[in-house]
Amino acid sequence: MSPWVRIRPALFILALLGIWHFAVVSQQNRILPTPWETVTGIIELMQRGLLIKYIVASLFRVTWGFVGAALLAIPLGLAVGWFRRTEMAFNPLIQILRPISPLAWIPISILWFGVGDVAAIYLIFLASFLPLMMTGINAVGGIPQVYINAGRNFGLSGARLVIRVLYPAVVPQLIIGLRITLGIAWLVVVAAEMIAVNSGLGFLIVDARNAGNRYDLVVAGMVMIGMIGLMLDTLMRSLEKSRALRWGYSED
C-alpha cells in the first residue's frame, strides 16, 4: 500500500472533525461541543474517576445479562432445533415475542426488580435471549445430514456424536450469532441505564443533560459508547478468524 492509501482514512476523519468544529463555532448560541471540547470532557470524566467507573458498570451489566442469556438460550435453542417437534411448538411463541422491543420490558423489569442493576441486567438478558435461541435453532437446522451420517457411520452416538460432530458443526453459526447479539446487548444497556439505574454510560448521558446541559459530557459519553462497542465487536470478530473455525465463513 502506498502511504497515500494508508493516510486517506485518517485525512477523511480529520476533515469531518474540521467540519464538526466549524459548524459548531459558527453558531450564535453554542450548545453542542466542538471535537476538542469533547476530548476535554472525556479528560474531565477521567479526572473525576467517573469514566472508568461508568464503563465498568455498563460492561458488568452487559456481561451478566449476555452471558446468562447465552448459557440458557443456546443450549435451549440447540435442543429445540434438534427435536423438530419442539421447534414447531416453540415457534409461534418466539414469533410473537420477537417483535417486542426489549425496551418495552423496562416498566415490568423495574416492577419486578426495582431500580438497580438487576433490572438492567434482566433487560439485557431479555434482549439477548431470543436472538441467541434463534441462533441455536437455526445452527442445528443447518447441519448437513452428511456430517451426522458420517459421524454415526464411524460408530458415534449420543454425547460423543454431539461433542465430535454436532458441536464443531454449529460453532461458526453460534459465533456469528453471539457477535450480532452482543451488539444488540450493548445498544440495550445504554437505554436501560437511562431509566433503571444511576451509573453507567447511559446514565452519564442523561445525567449530564439534566445536571446543567453539559452537552460536552453527553457527546463524550456517546463517543465512549461507540468506541467500546467497536472494541467488543473486534473481540468477537477475532474469534471468527480462528483457523479451525474459518471453514464456516467461506462460501465453500
Place this chain on the structure above:
Amino acid sequence: MTEEKVKTPAAKAVKTKLRATGINKTFKRDGTETSVLENVELEVAQGEFLCLLGPSGCGKSTLLNICAGFLSPTTGTVTIDGEPVTGPDPRRIFVFQERGVFPWLTVEGNIAFGLAKLSKAEQAERIAHYIKMVGLQGFEKAYPQELSGGMKQRLEVARALAVNPDMLFLDEPFGALDSITRLIMRGELLRIWEAERKTIIFVTHDIEEAVQLADRVVVMSARPATIQTIVEIDIEHPRDISSPRYLELRDGIFNEIGLAHKI
C-alpha cells in the same frame, strides 16, 4: 482346456458378503406414497466390486443407503455376513456423494476421526500410511477448504480406509470431479481395491465408469427401480477400454438402458 479355465467368476465358490432380499421402499410425502424400490434381490460376494448403474434419481442411492443402514426398507431385509443390518457400522464405511469430510478438521484429523480407540503411535502410523496411499503428503495440516475437489474426495476415501472396514459404499464419489481427475481417481480406487480387496458397492450413472471398474454391473430401471439385468464384466484389470470385449459389454448396457450409442 482344463476345468479351471471354463469357470466364470460367478461360478467360483465365493462367500456371500451381502444379501438383500425382497427390498421395497416407499416414501410418503404430503399423503402420497412414492415407490422408489421394487422387489430388489441382490447378492454381493466377498471382495467383489459391484456397480449399481441407473439413471439419476432412480433409487440406486436409496438402495445403497439401505445396505449401509442409513435407511430402513419398507419391506425386506439386508444381511451382511449373515447378520441383519439395523444401522450404520464402522466395519462398513459410506463415502458420500457430497463432500463428507469434516471441514473443521485437518487432513490428519479427518483420517484420525475413526481411530479414537487406537494408541497415538498406531494412529500416527495409519494416518501416514493412508496419506501416502492417496497422495496427500505435504497436506497433513491443511483444512479441506484448502484442498481441491479431487483431493477432498481422496481424503474421504482415506478416512474410510483408515478404519480398515471390510466393505465400502461409494455413492457417485467422482460425480463432481472434472473428467481428468475422475479417470485418475478410478485408477487409484482400483489400485486400492486390488491391494486391500474390500467388498465395494459403487453407485454411478456413468456406464463407462461402471464397465471400467466393476466385476458385475447391476443395471437398474427408472423409478420405481427394479434390477433390470446384471452384467458380468469378464475382463482382467488393467482393462483396455478400446478392446472389442469392453466395447461389446459397454454397448450391451447402452442397449439395455435403451440408448442408441450415437449422438
